Amino acid sequence: MPPSTSIPVTAQTFGSGSSGNALLIRAGDTVLLVDCGVGIRTLRGGLANHGLVLADIDAILVTHEHSDHIRTLPSLYRDDLPLIATGGTARAARLPRDTTEKVSVRTPVSVAGATVHALPVRHDASDPCGFHIEIAGARITVLTDLGTWQDHLADAVAASDLVLLEANYNDTMLRQGPYPAYLKRRVASNVGHLGNDACGLAIAPVARRTAEITWWLSHLSQTNNSPRQAEHDVREILHGADVDASITALPRRSAGPVWSFDPAVRPPRSFAPVATDDPGAQLGLPGFD
Ligand SMILES: [Zn+2]
Ligand SMILES: [Zn+2]
Numbered sequence: 001m002p003p004s005t006s007i008p009v010t011a012q013t014f015g016s017g018s019s020g021n022a023l024l025i026r027a028g029d030t031v032l033l034v035d036c037g038v039g040i041r042t043l044r045g046g047l048a049n050h051g052l053v054l055a056d057i058d059a060i061l062v063t064h065e066h067s068d069h070i071r072t073l074p075s076l077y078r079d080d081l082p083l084i085a086t087g088g089t090a091r092a093a094r095l096p097r098d099t100t101e102k103v104s105v106r107t108p109v110s111v112a113g114a115t116v117h118a119l120p121v122r123h124d125a126s127d128p129c130g131f132h133i134e135i136a137g138a139r140i141t142v143l144t145d146l147g148t149w150q151d152h153l154a155d156a157v158a159a160s161d162l163v164l165l166e167a168n169y170n171d172t173m174l175r176q177g178p179y180p181a182y183l184k185r186r187v188a189s190n191v192g193h194l195g196n197d198a199c200g201l202a203i204a205p206v207a208r209r210t211a212e213i214t215w216w217l218s219h220l221s222q223t224n225n226s227p228r229q230a231e232h233d234v235r236e237i238l239h240g241a242d243v244d245a246s247i248t249a250l251p252r253r254s255a256g257p258v259w260s261f262d263p264a265v266r267p268p269r270s271f272a273p274v275a276t277d278d279p280g281a282q283l284g285l286p287g288f289d
């Protein structure tokens with residue numbers, strides 16, 4: 001077998017949840033960030049563990065305008081730093097026009113050698129999306145802050161090597177927990193967040209198609225969930241469906257595990273984006289994380 005000439009791809013979160021989100025994706029010299037809602041010191045420290053500094057970031061992908069996803073963005077603006085977002089998110093987050101590239105489900109964006117597809121989701125933001133990112137032969141899908149699972153997401157997820165999927169709450173903990181009734185309704189609504197059971201039900205049919213995906217349960221609620229609970233709930237559903245999958249719940253406030261991937265070990269699977277007429281939620285509701 002010829003020696004591998006592929007570039008290893010690594011990924012790590014520096015926070016996942018309503019206190020702040022940021023995902024580092026690195027392939028050789030290419031450094032991408034998905035969302036930037038963690039503090040600047042956390043971001044600097046996380047990058048330093050990879051031998052990187054802020055100036056090494058080649059592009060930032062922004063899922064939506066809620067503060068836990070964009071809080072630190074203004075500190076990072078540079079004339080040569082592309083920001084990738086949907087048009088609605090760009091407006092709502094007031095991203096600088098001259099460095100923002102619009103992405104939509106019909107119009108993927110190429111940036112720093114990566115191809116970025118937008119995946120529309122339902123959430124109470126202006127034009128929220130997840131991302132499917134192809135980089136150096138690896139495929140990574142990021143889906144947090146979605147009130148409901150939609151079948152159009154399955155193909156992107158199934159074509160991925162790493163998937164970040166929201167597991168925000170345990171149904172009983174949310175129902176019996178301290179949130180006021182209106183907030184419980186919003187979290188559980190179809191423009192709120194994906195609960196553990198819904199997450200498990202989304203994973204099961206995809207994991208049946210392919211066992212090669214690494215699943216990171218993301219954006220866990222501090223009040224209505226725990227890493228152990230999320231993993232338990234999802235595993236119970238997978239067990240009931242008689243499928244196995246590699247799942248890990250991400251820590252909310254600290255760095256998560258490092259994912260390392262060598263694309264040479266298997267040929268990349270293909271993903272053909274399917275345009276959907278569902279624009280996601282455009283309800284103009286006041287944002288919540
Ligand atoms: Zn959020
Ligand atoms: Zn949100």
